[in-house]
Amino acid sequence: xxxxxxxxxxxxxxAHHGASWPEDLVxxxxxxxxxxxxxxxxxxxxxxxxxxxACQGHGVAPILGVNLPVAEERPDGxxxxxxxxxxxxxxxxxxxxxxxxxxxxxxxxxxxxxxxxPLARLVELACPEGPRAIAGQAExxxxxxxxxxxxxGVAAASxxxxxxxxxxxxxxxxLGAGTLRVEVVSHLAPPGEPLSTAHxxxxxxxxxxxxxxxxxxxxxxxxxxDDATTADVLDAVRVLSSLQVTETLQPNGQGWLKPxxxxxxxxxxxxxxxxxxxxxxxxxxxxxxxxxxxxxxDPEAHMSFGAPKVPEARVIGLGVSxxxxxxxxELAQRCEAGLTARYPRQSPAEAAALxxxxxxELRIIEDLGFASYFLTVAEVVDxxxxxxxxVSARGSxxxxxxxxxxxxxxxxxxxxxxxxxxxxxRRRSTLPDIDIDVESARRxxxxxxxxxxxxxxxxxxxxxxxxxRIRGAVRDAGLALGLPEEEIAQIxxxxxxxxxxxxxxxxxxxxELRALAARLDSEREQGRQQLDLLVDLTERLDRLPRHISxxxxxxxxxxxxxxxxxxxxxSGVDGLPMSQFDKHDMDPMGFLKLDxxxxxxQSTIAHALQEIRRTTGERxxxxxxxxxxxxxxxxIQSTHTLGCFQIESPGQRExxxxxxxxxxxxxxxxxxxxxxxxxxxxxxxxxLERRHGFEQVRFPHPDLAPVLSETHGVVIFHExxxxxxxxxxxxxLDRADEFRRALxxxxxxAVETFFRSRSARRGYSPRxxx
Numbered sequence: 001x002x003x004x005x006x007x008x009x010x011x012x013x014x015a016h017h018g019a020s021w022p023e024d025l026v027x028x029x030x031x032x033x034x035x036x037x038x039x040x041x042x043x044x045x046x047x048x049x050x051x052x053x054a055c056q057g058h059g060v061a062p063i064l065g066v067n068l069p070v071a072e073e074r075p076d077g078x079x080x081x082x083x084x085x086x087x088x089x090x091x092x093x094x095x096x097x098x099x100x101x102x103x104x105x106x107x108x109x110x111x112x113x114x115x116x117x118p119l120a121r122l123v124e125l126a127c128p129e130g131p132r133a134i135a136g137q138a139e140x141x142x143x144x145x146x147x148x149x150x151x152x153g154v155a156a157a158s159x160x161x162x163x164x165x166x167x168x169x170x171x172x173x174x175l176g177a178g179t180l181r182v183e184v185v186s187h188l189a190p191p192g193e194p195l196s197t198a199h200x201x202x203x204x205x206x207x208x209x210x211x212x213x214x215x216x217x218x219x220x221x222x223x224x225x226d227d228a229t230t231a232d233v234l235d236a237v238r239v240l241s242s243l244q245v246t247e248t249l250q251p252n253g254q255g256w257l258k259p260x261x262x263x264x265x266x267x268x269x270x271x272x273x274x275x276x277x278x279x280x281x282x283x284x285x286x287x288x289x290x291x292x293x294x295x296x297x298d299p300e301a302h303m304s305f306g307a308p309k310v311p312e313a314r315v316i317g318l319g320v321s322x323x324x325x326x327x328x329x330e331l332a333q334r335c336e337a338g339l340t341a342r343y344p345r346q347s348p349a350e351a352a353a354l355x356x357x358x359x360x361e362l363r364i365i366e367d368l369g370f371a372s373y374f375l376t377v378a379e380v381v382d383x384x385x386x387x388x389x390x391v392s393a394r395g396s397x398x399x400x401x402x403x404x405x406x407x408x409x410x411x412x413x414x415x416x417x418x419x420x421x422x423x424x425x426r427r428r429s430t431l432p433d434i435d436i437d438v439e440s441a442r443r444x445x446x447x448x449x450x451x452x453x454x455x456x457x458x459x460x461x462x463x464x465x466x467x468x469r470i471r472g473a474v475r476d477a478g479l480a481l482g483l484p485e486e487e488i489a490q491i492x493x494x495x496x497x498x499x500x501x502x503x504x505x506x507x508x509x510x511x512e513l514r515a516l517a518a519r520l521d522s523e524r525e526q527g528r529q530q531l532d533l534l535v536d537l538t539e540r541l542d543r544l545p546r547h548i549s550x551x552x553x554x555x556x557x558x559x560x561x562x563x564x565x566x567x568x569x570x571s572g573v574d575g576l577p578m579s580q581f582d583k584h585d586m587d588p589m590g591f592l593k594l595d596x597x598x599x600x601x602q603s604t605i606a607h608a609l610q611e612i613r614r615t616t617g618e619r620x621x622x623x624x625x626x627x628x629x630x631x632x633x634x635x636i637q638s639t640h641t642l643g644c645f646q647i648e649s650p651g652q653r654e655x656x657x658x659x660x661x662x663x664x665x666x667x668x669x670x671x672x673x674x675x676x677x678x679x680x681x682x683x684x685x686x687x688l689e690r691r692h693g694f695e696q697v698r699f700p701h702p703d704l705a706p707v708l709s710e711t712h713g714v715v716i717f718h719e720x721x722x723x724x725x726x727x728x729x730x731x732x733l734d735r736a737d738e739f740r741r742a743l744x745x746x747x748x749x750a751v752e753t754f755f756r757s758r759s760a761r762r763g764y765s766p767r768x769x770x
Contacts, residue, residue, distance in 0.1 A: 003033035004260035005292040008217040013047030015545045016238035019222035019230040022047050026054035032259045040065040049585035061296040064089050068106050072119040084149035087142045091296040098125040098141035103567035134176035147183030156202040157194040168210045182207035182214045187254035205276035215288040221255040228253030230540040236480035308590045309558040310372040327371035338405025361402050378406040389442050390602045397434035399423040419719045425734030430587040435595040443598030461571045461578035462554030468541040473500040477537035500542035503535050553597035601645035628663040672716050687714045729758035
């Protein structure tokens with residue numbers, strides 16, 4: 001493995017610590033010739049999946065670790081802090097699992113002072129074979145790096161040599177020399193200060209005295225030297241103080257991703273300056289390389305990257321009470337029963353079309369191996385209904401006949417001519433999303449029931465990264481500069497609807513910021529720079545992760561290995577853990593994510609049905625209610641729709657009044673029109689003009705009349721986009737959905753080029769299409 005591999009690199013996902021994105025750090029490491037790249041975030045694996053994806057994109061091997069505080073329990077029950085250490089996963093499935101479990105264990109001990117990993121638990125996880133691993137006769141699952149933030153490093157920084165040696169020997173007796181490494185770091189700080197070359201030389205000497213291998217790192221927090229200021233602000237926010245107080249956290253700007261040539265010079269400088277250690281720079285670099293080699297992870301083999309994970313067959317009832325054990329056969333049988341229940345009276349032609357559609361969907365599901373997924377979601381929906389909670393599916397899952405037959409979705413995709421490929425196809429090999437709405441008042445009750453049903457080892461909530469927006473960035477930058485709280489609040493209140501990175505640009509363009517811009521110019525003329533600095537620091541914070549929180553609706557379901565594949569920490573839902581991975585990590589990790597969203601309208605409907613039953617004794621089945629009731633639509637046409645979900649905003653009430661809906665399909669069009677895409681592209685006016693007969697209905701081409709007749713020739717629905725692409729290019733509905741998702745993105749020009757060339761070949765000339 002060529003190049004120098006940095007073994008201690010924090011990404012921006014180390015909130016209020018790292019200042020650079022995994023993609024940028026990995027790209028720089030690969031460009032410097034490194035054969036691997038490392039992600040060691042603070043207190044968690046928050047950026048781990050993004051790091052692995054970046055490594056795959058740049059052709060380098062990933063290494064994963066975490067920076068955690070360790071504490072040892074004293075005889076009196078108290079905790080003795082052992083400082084922060086770096087844990088690197090051994091390059092194996094056992095290594096990655098141990099890393100996840102270590103992070104989870106540390107957060108389990110969080111009592112308001114932050115995570116702490118008990119030393120005894122660290123020994124269990126790092127040395128799964130016990131005495132053999134400690135004695136160096138078996139591979140450890142985790143390597144423990146004792147660096148400047150460890151108790152050994154703190155003692156060495158204070159020149160307490162005897163104490164540093166005693167502490168390191170204690171670590172050796174507990175974990176074994178083969179599990180340990182001493183992390184040697186020089187940020188070229190002045191002599192006598194932490195992170196100086198002298199400090200690194202003392203760590204090197206202590207390692208040699210105790211027969212523990214040293215490794216060279218740079219404790220990287222950012223990509224370039226000029227990113228140091230951003231890290232300073234993050235430090236200030238983390239300790240809730242100003243920049244002047246945080247100088248000891250980063251004495252200079254040397255915590256950047258230095259190239260191999262510079263790290264080699266630093267190695268030489270450290271080894272030359274040490275009067276006690278006999279190790280040379282070449283050997284120090286070689287030992288660093290050797291450890292990196294032992295930590296290389298294979299994402300597919302060691303992290304189960306990309307492989308779908310769903311609850312085991314027995315957990316969803318297969319093989320129980322006479323049910324078959326094959327998920328695909330069970331799915332087909334349940335769909336057959338659903339056909340009879342959902343479509344009791346069909347003509348031979350309608351029955352044949354239904355059968356063709358069902359077999360088409362089942363073939364795709366079988367090819368992708370997703371039968372267990374659908375059975376699991378059906379199990380969840382059935383369980384929620386048994387709780388007496390209102391539940392309904394929404395989103396693209398309504399396009400599936402299988403979902404309709406399993407009673408996951410009440411929407412009939414045949415009646416509404418929905419396209420299955422909008423939801424799933426052979427070109428979309430990741431687990432699909434089925435969004436489930438439940439009563440908001442009972443959402444947490446549903447969460448707890450899901451965990452109870454599938455087991456805590458298979459279930460966790462999903463997290464989300466909250467990033468810096470303009471107001472939060474202004475507040476935290478102002479805090480770092482020591483500005484008065486009242487002044488910070490006053491400035492932050494004027495910020496609205498623009499990214500933090502465009503602060504200076506907004507000052508020049510937005511009328512509401514004219515007073516602030518004038519004040520900035522005045523202070524600049526007087527030689528005062530605080531407001532200028534505020535703008536610069538605010539722009540630096542744009543989109544950096546600020547903190548992690550519980551996703552408002554995401555639940556992860558997996559098999560019994562789930563907690564070996566994702567670290568967890570306490571969530572905002574009492575008693576339930578959440579994964580440290582966010583929604584963008586779900587597909588790469590192959591996790592089944594359910595969006596169980598609490599909707600107030602569901603609670604309102606449930607309350608209304610209860611009140612009707614209480615006051616009249618009548619039980620209303622909403623599925624049998626007339627969806628085109630004239631009295632209901634007269635009320636909607638009056639625009640008195642406050643409290644009616646999705647048609648209550650001022651803009652929607654105006655649109656409803658102009659559209660004059662008469663049936664459910666009209667409401668579907670109304671809600672689809674009231675979205676940024678249709679509104680921004682001018683679809684509303686042509687539709688209304690044609691609907692009411694003020695403009696003649698036209699189609700871009702006569703062949704598209706069947707596709708666009710429902711909407712008077714105006715393209716409104718995603719399904720119409722798919723059918724147009726397929727009709728005019730012959731690309732197939734599955735590929736058409738890929739093109740649809742590319743529209744509005746960087747690949748839109750390529751889609752247009754394909755569309756023009758392929759449609760022309762099929763005889764659709766530009767002159768023939770309007």
